[in-house]
Each structure stands twice: as structure tokens, then as C-alpha cells.
Amino acid sequence: MKTPFLKAVLSIVRKDIQIELRSRELVSSMGLFALLSILIFSFALELDRSARQEAISGVLWVTVVFASILGLNRSLAMERDQGNLDAMLLAPIDRVAIFFGKLAGNLVFALVVGLLLLPIMTILYNQNLLQPWLLLVLLLGTFGFATVGTLLAMMTVQTRARESLLPIVMMPVALPVLLAAVRASTNILTETPIADWIAWPQILVVVDIIYLVACYLLFEYVIEE
Amino acid sequence: MALNSELETRNFLIETRALVKAYGLLPVLRKLDLGITRGEFVALLGPNGSGKSTLLRLLAGLSKPTAGQITIGGWTLPDEAAAVRAQIGMVSHKVLLYENLSARENLRFFARLYNLPPADVDTRIAELLEQVGLSRRTADPVRTFSRGMQQRLSIARALLHDPDILLLDEPYTGLDVDASSVLDGLLRAAHAEGRTILMTTHQLDSAAALAGRVVILSRGGIGYDAPTAGLDGSRLSAIYTETTSMVSAR
Numbered sequence: 001m002k003t004p005f006l007k008a009v010l011s012i013v014r015k016d017i018q019i020e021l022r023s024r025e026l027v028s029s030m031g032l033f034a035l036l037s038i039l040i041f042s043f044a045l046e047l048d049r050s051a052r053q054e055a056i057s058g059v060l061w062v063t064v065v066f067a068s069i070l071g072l073n074r075s076l077a078m079e080r081d082q083g084n085l086d087a088m089l090l091a092p093i094d095r096v097a098i099f100f101g102k103l104a105g106n107l108v109f110a111l112v113v114g115l116l117l118l119p120i121m122t123i124l125y126n127q128n129l130l131q132p133w134l135l136l137v138l139l140l141g142t143f144g145f146a147t148v149g150t151l152l153a154m155m156t157v158q159t160r161a162r163e164s165l166l167p168i169v170m171m172p173v174a175l176p177v178l179l180a181a182v183r184a185s186t187n188i189l190t191e192t193p194i195a196d197w198i199a200w201p202q203i204l205v206v207v208d209i210i211y212l213v214a215c216y217l218l219f220e221y222v223i224e225e
Numbered sequence: 226m227a228l229n230s231e232l233e234t235r236n237f238l239i240e241t242r243a244l245v246k247a248y249g250l251l252p253v254l255r256k257l258d259l260g261i262t263r264g265e266f267v268a269l270l271g272p273n274g275s276g277k278s279t280l281l282r283l284l285a286g287l288s289k290p291t292a293g294q295i296t297i298g299g300w301t302l303p304d305e306a307a308a309v310r311a312q313i314g315m316v317s318h319k320v321l322l323y324e325n326l327s328a329r330e331n332l333r334f335f336a337r338l339y340n341l342p343p344a345d346v347d348t349r350i351a352e353l354l355e356q357v358g359l360s361r362r363t364a365d366p367v368r369t370f371s372r373g374m375q376q377r378l379s380i381a382r383a384l385l386h387d388p389d390i391l392l393l394d395e396p397y398t399g400l401d402v403d404a405s406s407v408l409d410g411l412l413r414a415a416h417a418e419g420r421t422i423l424m425t426t427h428q429l430d431s432a433a434a435l436a437g438r439v440v441i442l443s444r445g446g447i448g449y450d451a452p453t454a455g456l457d458g459s460r461l462s463a464i465y466t467e468t469t470s471m472v473s474a475r
Contacts, residue, residue, distance in 0.1 A: 003337075004340070007337065008338060011337035015334045022325045022326070022366070083319030083320070084322070086319075089287055090285055090287065091339055092308070
């Protein structure tokens with residue numbers, strides 16, 4: 001009777017990508033914000049080369065995080081404003097499929113912006129950010145952030161002050177992801193020996209799994225009235 | 226479809242028993258008992274805040290009751306919600322459609338969510354778009370549609386999986402006279418196909434003309450419940466005023 005779980009998830013992801021390809025609202029607004037952000041940081045740190053080298057991972061994550069929050073708000077608002085979340089909840093699907101579908105869509109958009117940032121930052125900051133380890137940390141960090149962000153955005157999107165509320169509720173919850181991602185990225189970019197920082201990506205993996213399981217368990221309660 | 230035999234013999238497709246819904250300490254529905262038989266068209270009337278939309282959301286499985294029982298087609302809510310949802314199509318005053326997708330893309334998305342056989346989807350969508358008069362606008366984004374066209378597409382979405390039950394929550398909201406009369410026609414056709422329809426509305430004329438039975442909710446309970454035979458809009462309006470003012474005078 002129920003629609004297969006994977007089919008429901010893929011349908012939601014496909015729909016989100018289709019809408020984005022049509023409207024280009026999410027990636028363009030996230031991308032413009034990210035570009036503006038790294039340009040401002042680049043101007044601010046232009047004269048101080050050593051400060052720039054040290055701050056680069058912070059710049060990367062501040063930009064990815066706030067661009068992701070922008071995308072999360074819009075992505076979930078699209079479901080709320082026209083009642084589309086209700087339309088999905090009316091379908092004979094496992095409700096958690098909605099969470100995984102939205103998570104996958106949000107992750108794709110955040111990763112697209114993150115991956116666009118790396119070559120631009122490589123040029124602006126004169127440091128190679130296109131490194132396999134950094135790409136892995138970007139993937140893990142963005143996944144953790146998108147996981148907890150999708151759940152929290154589902155809650156805050158129902159409020160009037162959703163634009164300002166999401167960062168406020170999200171930052172404390174996402175702190176372990178951010179801490180591990182920034183520390184790992186800094187070590188990768190300063191070419192610290194791998195043995196000194198490999199624990200941070202491992203912590204990221206563990207935190208991602210904890211967030212995923214917690215969000216899986218909590219999602220049904222979050223979407224209830 | 227496999228229906229619970231007990232309910233079949235009692236002839237109720239939709240049944241609520243002592244249904245209570247409260248938001249915090251505020252009760253909206255108070256021990257509501259309602260039975261609707263297969264094929265009935267019931268208009269659910271009542272002032273704002275009387276619990277009409279709440280009742281529809283409960284029946285659609287979008288909300289959980291505080292107490293009491295809901296059975297639909299033999300399945301109990303909320304425990305067997307997925308089975309119930311497969312039998313229900315819902316139209317709301319919100320259109321429940323994606324503005325940036327075309328009419329066809331919207332319906333294809335919902336067809337996948339309802340797990341319709343891929344081979345039949347395009348034929349079914351073409352039939353429905355023809356039925357709601359949108360066959361010339363299938364590739365246009367929904368944001369370019371008028372309110373009436375969006376509401377017609379919303380009905381096509383609700384009928385996509387050929388549900389037995391249609392729940393309509395104030396479907397006339399924002400429609401002009403022409404669009405309302407098109408909607409009347411679509412609802413008549415849906416009813417003629419044997420569907421059971423429960424519609425909340427403030428349009429008493431439409432309620433009297435379309436529905437076979439009128440239920441007026443007031444203060445979370447049933448204030449009036451009778452067939453519409455012999456009722457026209459003005460008579461129904463008098464009954465409605467009498468029922469709702471009686472309650473507010475208490």
C-alpha cells in the first residue's frame with residue numbers, strides 16, 4: 001500500500017532539483033551571498049598575508065554555513081507557503097522519506113555552492129583549496145549541517161520570524177560539526193601531519209551519524225501539529 | 226478495495242466516535258460522533274473556528290485526535306494512516322501545488338508519491354487535465370495560472386490516484402463566479418463517479434445545490450444534521466443562522 005521508501009525519497013529530490021533548474025532561486029541566492037562574503041573577507045585580509053592564511057578555513061565555513069542557512073530557509077518555505085508539505089504528508093509514504101528527500105536536496109545545493117567556492121577562494125586567497133581531504137571534510141561538514149538544518153528549518157519555517165530564528169536555534173546544535181570541520185580544515189590547509197588531525201574527520205563522521213539517527217527519530221514529532 | 230466487513234454492514238465509510246481535538250487547553254471538537262456512508266456528498270458548515278478544517282485534517286491523517294476514534298474504510302486513524310491516505314484526495318483553499326513546475330510536472334510528482342504505475346501515469350494525467358479543462362496549459366508553470374485554474378489543477382491532483390473519498394476544505398475561497406461554477410461542475414462529476422465527498426464551505430447556495438446532506442458544526446459539536454432535500458440557499462441560510470445564533474446565545 002505504501003509507496004516504496006526510496007522511490008518517495010528520490011521523487012522529492014528530483015522534484016527539488018527540477019524546481020531549482022527552473023527557478024535558480026536557491027543556488028543563485030546562496031552563490032551570490034557566498035561570493036560576496038569571500039570577496040569582503042578577501043578585501044579585509046588583503047594586506048595581512050599571514051592572517052589571511054590562518055583565517056581561510058574560518059572564511060570557508062562561515063560562508064558555507066550562512067549560505068546553507070539561506071538555502072534551508074527557502075527550501076522549506078517553498079513547502080510551507082503553498083501547503084505543499086501537507087500535500088506530501090497526504091501521500092501514502094513513510095513520513096521520514098520527506099525528511100530524507102529534503103535533506104538530500106539541501107545537501108546537493110549546499111555542496112554545489114561549496115564546490116564553486118573552492119576554486120574561487122583558491123584564486124582569491126592564493127592557496128590551493130582543491131585538496132582531496134578538504135573535499136572530504138567539506139562533504140562531511142555540509143552533511144552534518146544539512147541534516148540538523150533540515151530538521152530545525154522544518155520547525156522554524158512555521159514561525160513568523162523564521163529567517164532570524166533558524167540561525168539562532170541552529171548554531172548551538174551544529175557547533176560540534178562546525179568545530180570539527182573548522183579544525184580539520186585549518187590543519188589540512190596548514191599542512192599539519194595527518195596523524196595530528198585525523199581525529200577531527202573521524203569525529204565529524206560520528207557526529208553526522210548521531211545527527212542522522214536523532215533527526216530520523218524526531219522528524220515525525222516535528223511535523224505533527 | 227478491501228473494507229472492514231463490520232463497517233460495510235453498518236454502511237459507514239467515514240466514522241468518528243467521541244472525537245475530541247484540543248489545541249493545548251482549547252477544545253475545538255468535543256466528542257463528535259459523525260457517520261458518512263459511501264457515495265454521500267456532505268456539506269460541512271459552521272462559523273470560523275467551529276472545527277470544520279480541524280475535522281478535515283483529522284480525517285486526512287494530517288493531525289492526531291486528542292481522544293476518540295476515527296475509522297475510514299475500516300482502517301483506524303492514526304494507526305493505519307498510510308492505508309487511509311491512499312483512499313483520500315484533499316483539496317484545500319491552499320492549492321498544494323509547486324508554482325515553478327508545470328501542471329504536468331506537478332501531477333507527475335504526485336503520481337510518483339502515490340506509486341501509480343509509470344505506464345499509466347501520462348494517460349491518467351492527460352485524462353484529468355482534459356476533465357478539468359487545462360489540457361492546453363499542461364506545460365505552463367502553475368504560477369502563470371489564475372486562481373480558478375490553480376484550483377482546478379488542485380482537483381486534478383486530488384483525483385490523480387482515483388480516491389474513494391474527497392475532502393474539500395473551503396474550495397471556493399478566492400474564486401470568482403465563473404470559476405465557482407466550473408468547480409461546481411467538477412464536484413458534481415466527481416460525485417457522479419461514486420466518490421464520497423465531505424466539503425467545508427461558507428457558500429450556502431453551493432452547499433444546498435451540490436450536497437445531499439448538510440452538517441452544521443458549532444462549538445465543536447453537531448448543531449444540525451439533515452438531508453438537503455427541499456432546501457435551497459435561503460432556507461439553508463435561515464437554518465444556519467438559527468443554529469449558530471442559538472449556540473452563541475447559550
